[in-house]
Structures are given as structure tokens and as C-alpha cells.
Amino acid sequence: EPEVTQTPSHQVTQMGQEVILRCVPISNHLYFYWYRQILGQKVEFLVSFYNNEISEKSEIFDDQFSVERPDGSNFTLKIRSTKLEDSAMYFCASSASGGNTGELFFGEGSRLTVL
Amino acid sequence: SQQGEEDPQALSIQEGENATMNCSYKTSINNLQWYRQNSGRGLVHLILIRSNEREKHSGRLRVTLDTSKKSSSLLITASRAADTASYFCATYLLYNFNKFYFGSGTKLNVKP
Numbered sequence: 249e250p251e252v253t254q255t256p257s258h259q260v261t262q263m264g265q266e267v268i269l270r271c272v273p274i275s276n277h278l279y280f281y282w283y284r285q286i287l288g289q290k291v292e293f294l295v296s297f298y299n300n301e302i303s304e305k306s307e308i309f310d311d312q313f314s315v316e317r318p319d320g321s322n323f324t325l326k327i328r329s330t331k332l333e334d335s336a337m338y339f340c341a342s343s344a345s346g347g348n349t350g351e352l353f354f355g356e357g358s359r360l361t362v363l
Numbered sequence: 364s365q366q367g368e369e370d371p372q373a374l375s376i377q378e379g380e381n382a383t384m385n386c387s388y389k390t391s392i393n394n395l396q397w398y399r400q401n402s403g404r405g406l407v408h409l410i411l412i413r414s415n416e417r418e419k420h421s422g423r424l425r426v427t428l429d430t431s432k433k434s435s436s437l438l439i440t441a442s443r444a445a446d447t448a449s450y451f452c453a454t455y456l457l458y459n460f461n462k463f464y465f466g467s468g469t470k471l472n473v474k475p
Binding site: 252279281283288289290291292293296298303304306337339341346350351352353354355356357 | 408466
């Protein structure tokens with residue numbers, strides 16, 4: 249069964265360092281998302297991506313964050329200068345048809361620990 | 364916040380009992396979806412209900428939607444220990460393109 253894969257599963261970084269989290273969405277999906285979850289709490293929307301551009305972003309997704317689809321298969325989230333409060337699980341999701349008709353498929357997440 | 368909010372935050376029941384979780388939201392939706400998350404894992408889609416639907420079933424799951432009250436409920440019948448997980452509702456808002464809001468989840472513990 250097709251699945252969304254995320255790497256790394258866990259990354260530890262020093263405050264101020266840049267981090268890139270990688271995702272491979274399901275191959276025929278067109279809509280991509282990043283969410284984060286702090287300590288098993290609520291799942292917070294960061295950004296959605298469609299047709300090679302950001303379609304929606306939250307107030308959390310400030311200038312420190314960026315996303316790109318560099319090669320047509322990977323979908324990356326970059327945090328330029330990490331802060332302690334960026335420590336969280338980051339989930340990538342993809343959808344064939346967007347939320348209007350379809351479900352989101354989530355990866356297993358990348359745990360980011362900022363020291 | 365326009366997020367869905369689940370209630371209760373935590374629920375503990377015995378195997379075989381039914382579990383009911385509620386979700387409330389604030390603005391008009393296109394659809395509402397329920398997801399399940401095992402501890403430390405990704406979210407898995409359970410069921411989608413559209414704004415013009417009132418009830419939907421899938422196996423042991425029953426979802427209701429009341430758009431006048433802006434609320435939904437998820438009923439798991441004859442629960443099993445393997446149902447232990449967190450359950451989240453996600454709202455896809457009308458007029459908002461490509462953004463889902465998730466709530467804080469209900470943590471369900473089913474005791475064997």
C-alpha cells in the first residue's frame with residue numbers, strides 16, 4: 249500500500265542551527281501539508297502546498313520556515329534558525345484531491361529536538 | 364481559534380463498552396473527518412462526513428454531524444483494547460482552500 253515516508257525519524261540540533269525535514273508523498277497525490285504536534289498535544293497546521301506553491305499557511309509559519317518540492321517527488325520543510333520552542337513532531341501529509349473530497353495520508357513523523 | 368475541539372480530553376472504558384467522543388467547531392465547514400493516532404505515530408484517517416450528511420457508518424464506527432450545533436460525535440461500539448489511541452476531528456472549512464484544522468484530541472484508553 250502506498251505510504252508517505254519521512255526522514256529523519258529523529259533529529260537533535262542546537263538552537264540556531266538550520267534543519268531540513270524531508271517527505272516523500274504518495275506518488276499521484278497533488279496536495280501536500282506540514283503539521284506539527286508538541287508533546288502529544290494538538291495537531292497544528294503549518295502550511296499546505298499545491299501546484300508548486302504555498303496555498304495556505306498559518307501564523308506559526310513565519311519567515312523562519314520554508315517549503316519546497318525540489319525534484320517532483322520530495323517535499324521538504326526547512327527551519328532556518330531553530331528555537332527551543334520548535335521542538336515537536338513534524339508530520340507531512342498528502343492528498344489526492346485535497347480536503348474537499350478526500351482524506352489526508354500522514355507519514356510517521358520526524359521528531360525534532362532543539363537543545 | 365477555528366479549530367475543532369474534542370470532548371472529553373480523556374476517556375477510560377472497559378473492553379466491550381461503547382466509546383463516544385464529541386467535536387465542536389466554530390465556522391461553516393465543507394466536511395469533517397475523524398483521525399486516529401497511536402502513541403507516537405502518524406494520524407490515520409477513519410471516516411469523512413460531508414456537511415449535507417447527518418450520519419455515517421463504517422464497521423464499528425458511527426459518526427454524526429449536526430451543522431446547526433456545529434458539532435459531531437464519533438461512536439466506537441464494542442470497544443477493544445486495540446482501540447486505545449487518540450482520536451482527532453479535522454474540519455475542512457468552507458471558503459478556505461486547502462487547510463484542515465485539527466483539535467486537541469480525545470485520548471481513549473480501553474482496558475482489557
